[in-house]
Amino acid sequence: MGDCPVAVVSACLLGRCCRYDGGHKLVPGLRRRLEAAGYHILAVCPEAEAGLPIPRPPMDLHLAPDGSVQCLDADGHDHAPLLLDWCEREVACLSQNPPALFVLKSKSPSCGLAQQPPGLFAAAVRQAFPSARFTDDPALPELP
Numbered sequence: 001m002g003d004c005p006v007a008v009v010s011a012c013l014l015g016r017c018c019r020y021d022g023g024h025k026l027v028p029g030l031r032r033r034l035e036a037a038g039y040h041i042l043a044v045c046p047e048a049e050a051g052l053p054i055p056r057p058p059m060d061l062h063l064a065p066d067g068s069v070q071c072l073d074a075d076g077h078d079h080a081p082l083l084l085d086w087c088e089r090e091v092a093c094l095s096q097n098p099p100a101l102f103v104l105k106s107k108s109p110s111c112g113l114a115q116q117p118p119g120l121f122a123a124a125v126r127q128a129f130p131s132a133r134f135t136d137d138p139a140l141p142e143l144p
């Protein structure tokens, strides 16, 4: 990857079929635009890489009475410990070459940036890489 700045991108936005329903959310041209702007792309799917199956039951974030965030499926199983453990290892790995840009899928319990509470991966990388740029707008209006 040389000296190229790294862009971490939610893998489903690049066409990987890693969503809970087995589908993707391909944004045509996203890869091409990032590469043209000089980024080395790192496609990441927190849920699949943490070991959750594809497809998998949909999950939602909930604030527990003790202030912790739970990531519950319809059966009430909390996947937050698994995801947070993966996030910690991924942040350590990314720290070796800190990313300049994160392009993350909106409205996801892992990748969502704007929601409350934010996605678990989104929150972890925002905290770990405060000087990176973060966007959930894959149209990337600010790129050339």
Ligand code: SF4
Binding pocket: 010, 011, 012, 013, 018, 019, 020, 044, 045, 046, 047, 048, 105, 108, 110, 111
């Ligand atoms: S965890 Fe993120 S990358 Fe994986 S499918 Fe969900 S939104 Fe896409």
